[in-house]
Amino acid sequence: MNFVEEMKWRGMIHDIMPGTEEQLQKEMTSAYIGFDPTADSLHIGSLVQIMTLVHLQRSGHKPFALVGGATGMVGDPSGKSKERNLLSPDTLEHNLKCVQKQLACFLDFDCGENSAEIVNNYDWFKSIGFLEFIRDVGKHISINYMMAKDSVKTRLETGMSFTEFTYQLVQGYDFYWLWKNKNCKVQLGGSDQWGNIVTGIDLVRKASSKQAFGLTSPLLTTSSGSKMGKTANGAIWLNNDQLSDWDFWQYWRNTEDLDVIKFLKLFTELPISEIRKLEKLKGAEINEAKIILANEVTKLCRSSEAADKIASSSAKLFSNSETDDTLPSVEVTNSEISFIDALKILNFLKSNGEARRLIRGNGAKINDVVINDENYTLSDKDYKNGKVKISYGKKKHGLLILS
Numbered sequence: 001m002n003f004v005e006e007m008k009w010r011g012m013i014h015d016i017m018p019g020t021e022e023q024l025q026k027e028m029t030s031a032y033i034g035f036d037p038t039a040d041s042l043h044i045g046s047l048v049q050i051m052t053l054v055h056l057q058r059s060g061h062k063p064f065a066l067v068g069g070a071t072g073m074v075g076d077p078s079g080k081s082k083e084r085n086l087l088s089p090d091t092l093e094h095n096l097k098c099v100q101k102q103l104a105c106f107l108d109f110d111c112g113e114n115s116a117e118i119v120n121n122y123d124w125f126k127s128i129g130f131l132e133f134i135r136d137v138g139k140h141i142s143i144n145y146m147m148a149k150d151s152v153k154t155r156l157e158t159g160m161s162f163t164e165f166t167y168q169l170v171q172g173y174d175f176y177w178l179w180k181n182k183n184c185k186v187q188l189g190g191s192d193q194w195g196n197i198v199t200g201i202d203l204v205r206k207a208s209s210k211q212a213f214g215l216t217s218p219l220l221t222t223s224s225g226s227k228m229g230k231t232a233n234g235a236i237w238l239n240n241d242q243l244s245d246w247d248f249w250q251y252w253r254n255t256e257d258l259d260v261i262k263f264l265k266l267f268t269e270l271p272i273s274e275i276r277k278l279e280k281l282k283g284a285e286i287n288e289a290k291i292i293l294a295n296e297v298t299k300l301c302r303s304s305e306a307a308d309k310i311a312s313s314s315a316k317l318f319s320n321s322e323t324d325d326t327l328p329s330v331e332v333t334n335s336e337i338s339f340i341d342a343l344k345i346l347n348f349l350k351s352n353g354e355a356r357r358l359i360r361g362n363g364a365k366i367n368d369v370v371i372n373d374e375n376y377t378l379s380d381k382d383y384k385n386g387k388v389k390i391s392y393g394k395k396k397h398g399l400l401i402l403s
Contacts, residue, residue: 001272003059004215009272010265012052012217014191017201020213023185024061028114031056031186032064032178034121034171034193035103037072037095038087041239042102045228047267047301048217050106052188053116054269057107062114064184065103066174067096069122074167096120102238106300119182121174137173140206141199149195168199175200179212191216220266223258238301244328245298245306246313252294253314254395260289268296327389329399335383337400339364339376342390346398358392365391 004021007013023029033049035042042050053063072092087095100118107116146152146168152160175197178184187197197214204212220228236251237243255263264275270292278289291311298307313327330345337345340355343364349355358364359374366382367389378400382388386402 003056003061006055006059006272007052007215007217010055011262012048012055012266013215014218015194015214015216017197017214019211020186020215023213024059028061029186030062030064030178030182030184031188032066032119032175032184033188034066034068034071034174035099036068037092037099040095040098041237041242042099043235043237044267045235047238047297048220049188049190050103051267052217054106056188057111057114057116058269060114063107063116064178064182065107065116065118066178067099067103067118067120069093069096069120070125071121071167071170071174072096074163074170098239117182119178121170121177124177124181125170125173133169133173137169137176137203137207140203141169141172145199145202149199151192151195168196171196172199172203175212176203176207179204179210180208185211186213186215188215188217191219223256240302240306245302246310246328248302249294249298249307249310249314250395252297253290255290255293257286260286260293264289264293264296268293268300270296327397327399329387329401331401331403333403335378335380335402337378339366339371339378340374342366342378342388342400343392345400346390346392348390348392348396348398363393365389 001009002021003024004013004016031053033053035046035049053065057063069092072087072095103118109116146165149168151168152165155164175184175187187200189197194214194216197216201212201214204210222228235243236248240248252263261275261279264270264278268275278292281289291314295307295311298310328346332345339359340352343349343355343358344352349358355364356374359372359376362370362372364371366376366378367384368391378388383400383402388400389397390400391397
């Protein structure tokens with residue numbers, strides 16, 4: 001099964017430029033995806049793109065991960081209802097280093113001819129003057145062409161700055177530069193990037209009379225219609241500084257039944273034969289597939305050690321055995337603390353009102369026992385070996401550790 005065939009089977013193709021599959025079958029081909037450093041960690045909204053590069057490399061092709069040191073200064077208007085806040089140079093530099101470090105965990109940078117590379121578009125834009133850019137690049141793309149793009153049309157009523165309007169030219173030049181200097185013939189990305197990818201392909205064609213190609217993957221939602229990567233408590237970050245290994249693993253373990261197989265295809269390197277076996281699971285057996293999903297994604301994004309520890313801890317938790325220290329924990333200096341404050345200290349809830357409603361509704365536990373007294377105060381008797389387990393519903397658990 002070649003790269004495009006596997007991507008189709010995994011449900012990872014939305015649009016594909018004619019000739020792309022033929023190019024990828026003809027020879028080892030270099031392809032790239034751009035990642036804008038808008039934060040110091042990627043979240044799982046970027047994971048489909050990362051896995052696209054992983055599958056590309058496993059198929060024998062050469063992946064480039066472009067981090068947008070230049071485009072990050074502009075901001076991509078695609079899918080946005082208003083202009084992004086521009087980042088300071090120091091923040092942008094910090095984010096770039098963090099994102100580069102994350103991407104290096106997924107790709108092989110020492111495997112010979114198709115070793116992965118990370119490039120920063122600031123390296124080629126820093127030496128280009130404004131007049132030079134509008135003369136040599138701008139002349140190839142008409143205003144009518146740029147105005148017809150969805151990312152522009154959807155913003156005409158609310159307004160768009162010249163900065164954002166030129167983004168498609170800047171990204172298009174990325175493709176041209178990589179094509180010219182790195183022999184990169186394919187751009188990959190999410191379906192919201194199709195317009196920018198086409199601009200790059202057109203720029204390559206008009207500036208060189210040569211052909212370039214593109215392929216996009218779908219922007220994902222869960223079976224219930226919610227956006228991937230977002231929860232009530234915020235984004236599911238790949239960095240464990242912003243989201244604990246436990247919470248990351250639990251996010252995947254709590255996947256809706258209808259999404260499990262889809263996510264196994266999208267977010268793991270499991271072979272097709274194994275996923276087909278898991279597709280046959282029914283009823284409560286689906287929980288086995290959920291655990292495999294959580295383990296595989298945690299191994300990829302965090303570490304094998306983290307996945308093994310949490311899987312073991314979770315098994316003990318749900319069998320009412322003693323829980324180990326992989327649960328999120330907070331040290332406290334006084335054993336006497338209100339139940340409401342305990343829930344807030346563990347970041348389960350933010351307000352007293354939310355905590356009271358949860359407790360009155362039998363949704364909170366101390367050491368696996370429901371406590372519905374909103375005025376309850378923990379004391380020494382609640383601590384076992386200096387620890388007390390606090391639970392929010394069935395799926396959120398944490399430890400208060402008496403220091």
